[in-house]
Amino acid sequence: MTFVVTEACIRCKYTDCVDVCPTDAFREGPNFLVIEPDDCIDCAVCVPECPVNAIYADEDVPKDQLDFIPLNEELAKDWKTISRKIAALPDADEWAKVEQKREQLQR
Template identity: 55%
Template sequence: MTYVVTEPCIGCRYTDCVAVCPVDCFHEGPNFLVIDPEECIDCALCVTECPVDAIHADDRLPAGQERFLEINARLSRQWPVITEPKAPPPDADAWVEVTDKLHALQEDTSPP
């Protein structure tokens, strides 16, 4: 089992989860975080730290979030590891209640 960052993180990119990860399995993109499934040790510490409930076990993903298994695996190979919490994007709070935001996911590999 691994943990997966899902759609609610898009645009928010809060990094509370990064602070508690003992193995540095988070990777940072322009407006989203992902978990490297090869590095995740299934400790679940990050789950309760996420203020937007975006992190779920791969075998308990909310309906419609299954595609994020592939997205996390793929983007974790492209994006840099993040090991320290950072300030969220300036408009993060505006994204919290937005749904159906996969179209807004920025996959650009340039630094955030």
């Protein structure tokens, strides 16, 4: 099992989760975070830290978000590790209320 970042993170990129990760499993893209499955130790400490509830155990990812499992793995290969909290995107609070935002993902 590993944890997965889903659609709710897009255009928000709150990094509270990054600060608590003991293995630096998070990777940072332009407007989204992902988890490197090989680095994730399934500790779940990141889950309650996410203010938009974007992180799930892979077995608990909602059906309409299952495509984020391979997406996390794919993007984690190219994106750089993030290990410290940074400021959320400037309009994160507004985007946190938006549900359908896959087309906003920047690779």
